[in-house]
Amino acid sequence: MRKKLASALLIGLLLFAVSYALDLLLHWLGIPGSDTIINDLVVGAIGGAIGAFAAYLWVRFEAEKQARAREKMILIVELNHHIRNAFQTISQAIVIADEQQRLRLIDTALERVDRVLTELVPTVGDVSTPRLFLDEDRNPPGTTARL
Secondary structure, eight states, X not given: OHHHHHHHHHHHHHHHHHHXXXXXXXXXXXXXXXXXXXXXXXXXXXXXXXXXXXXXXXXXXXXXXHHHHHHHHHHHHHHHHHHHHHHHHHHHHTTOSOHHHHHHHHHHHHHHHHHHHHHTGGGGGGOSSOOOOOGGGOOOTTSOOOO
């Protein structure tokens, strides 16, 4: 932020110097410099304000870009967690001999992937930490975890 403020002040100073150089030219043409010094200060102040506003917009843009990147990282963590768990269930279901139970586990895993994609993806900007447990994933105390 300090660097941005220094840039704004430098822009204002440059505008003042250019304006003053033009005033010297006007003085050489016969117009007194005392008539234009206030004008130079106003031009410098306006230039500094424009530079400060541009710096503010740039800082805000960078903050929004960083927030979007953070949201994407959180979504990736969430999707990775839930989809890996679903694939783990599918890989474990392969070794089950009972076909009905195997198909039920695979259906459960596919429903989980579908639920994750329909519940988590549309709400990407609503959370600040990854949601590693969906409401149905939590097991009450004293019960065993699902596959």
